Amino acid sequence: MTATLAPQRIWLTGATSGIGRALAERLLDDGHRVALSARSAEGLAALTEGRDNALAVPLDITDREAVAAAGERIDAAFGGLELVLLNAGTCEYLDARDFDVDLIERVFAPNFHGALYAIEAALPLLRQARDRDGSRPLLAATSSASAYVALPRAEAYGASKAALTYFMESLRLDLAAEAIDVSVIHPGFVKTPLTDRNDFPMPMRVGVETAVEAILEGLARRALDIHFPKRFTYLVKLMGILPPGLRFRLGKRMIRDRDTEAAGDQT
Numbered sequence: 001m002t003a004t005l006a007p008q009r010i011w012l013t014g015a016t017s018g019i020g021r022a023l024a025e026r027l028l029d030d031g032h033r034v035a036l037s038a039r040s041a042e043g044l045a046a047l048t049e050g051r052d053n054a055l056a057v058p059l060d061i062t063d064r065e066a067v068a069a070a071g072e073r074i075d076a077a078f079g080g081l082e083l084v085l086l087n088a089g090t091c092e093y094l095d096a097r098d099f100d101v102d103l104i105e106r107v108f109a110p111n112f113h114g115a116l117y118a119i120e121a122a123l124p125l126l127r128q129a130r131d132r133d134g135s136r137p138l139l140a141a142t143s144s145a146s147a148y149v150a151l152p153r154a155e156a157y158g159a160s161k162a163a164l165t166y167f168m169e170s171l172r173l174d175l176a177a178e179a180i181d182v183s184v185i186h187p188g189f190v191k192t193p194l195t196d197r198n199d200f201p202m203p204m205r206v207g208v209e210t211a212v213e214a215i216l217e218g219l220a221r222r223a224l225d226i227h228f229p230k231r232f233t234y235l236v237k238l239m240g241i242l243p244p245g246l247r248f249r250l251g252k253r254m255i256r257d258r259d260t261e262a263a264g265d266q267t
C-alpha cells in the first residue's frame, strides 16, 4: 500500500543522495512544498529544476550560522513548517587500535550537532505553523537501528545515532506540552551510496523505495519509532535488551577476523 501525507510544508535535509533523495522526489511528486537541504548545490538544483513546489536551500549542517540562515530563508518562502525531516548524516567506522578522536568528531558533527542546529532553526517555524495555521507539526530525525545496541567499530556512528535517539525522545517529552510531535526513524541497512562503501555483509539490506514507503507510512501515523525492515530491526532490538554478558558475547561474534588478527586476539 502506498502511504501519503496530507499536503504540507516540509524541510528535508540530506536531500541529494540515498534515502533523502528518494524521499525528496516522492514528496515533490506528491505535491508538498519542500525545502531541500544538503551541501551540494548542483545536487539540489537537479532535484528542484522545473518544480515550483521545491526550494533549494544549500547548507553545511555542521555550520550553525548557515543553518540559522537557512531557517530564515525557509521562513520567508514558506512562513512555517508542518514537517521537518532531519535526514542528513554520515558514517565512518573506528578502528579502536588507531583511536581517532577526529573521526569521531567528524561523524558527530552532522549526525548529532548538525541535527541540533537544524532543530534550533526549525522550532520557530513549527510553532508558527501551529499558531498561525492551526497545524499539529511533526519533527522527525533519521537515527539508525545501530542506536538500539552497541556494535563493533560503531563507537562513532552508533554513538552519534544513540545520542540523537535519546535527544529526540527526550525532546518529545518536552514538546508534547507544545503540541509538537516527534518521530525517530531507525532504518536497518538500506542500499545507498553510504552503505555501498561498506566492506562487510549487510543482512536484509533493502532498497530506498522500501525505506521511503516505511518512512511515509510511519510519518502518516506519527509513529514514535519508525523502524524497518521489521525482520531486521526486531532482531537488533531484541539484542539490545539481552543481559549485558549475552549481548557482549553476541557482539564479539560480529568482530571481523581481520580486525582482531593484528592484535593477536582470536578469542
Ligand SMILES: NC(=O)c1ccc[n+]([C@@H]2O[C@H](COP(=O)([O-])OP(=O)(O)OC[C@H]3O[C@@H](n4cnc5c(N)ncnc54)[C@H](OP(=O)(O)O)[C@@H]3O)[C@@H](O)[C@H]2O)c1
Pocket (backbone or CB within 6 Å): 013, 014, 015, 016, 017, 018, 019, 020, 021, 037, 038, 039, 040, 043, 059, 060, 061, 062, 087, 088, 089, 090, 091, 110, 114, 142, 143, 144, 145, 186, 187, 188, 189, 190, 191, 192, 193, 194, 195
Ligand atoms: N543507508 C543506510 O543503511 C542507513 C541506515 C541507518 C541510518 N541511515 C541514516 O539515514 C540518513 C541518510 O543516509 P543515506 O544512506 O541516504 O546516506 P547518503 O546517500 O550518503 O546521503 C547523505 C545525505 O546527507 C547529506 N549530508 C551529509 N553531510 C552533510 C552536511 N555536513 N551538511 C549537509 N548535508 C549533509 C548528503 O548531501 P551532501 O553530500 O550534498 O551534503 C546527502 O544528501 C543518514 O542520517 C544515515 O545515517 C542510513
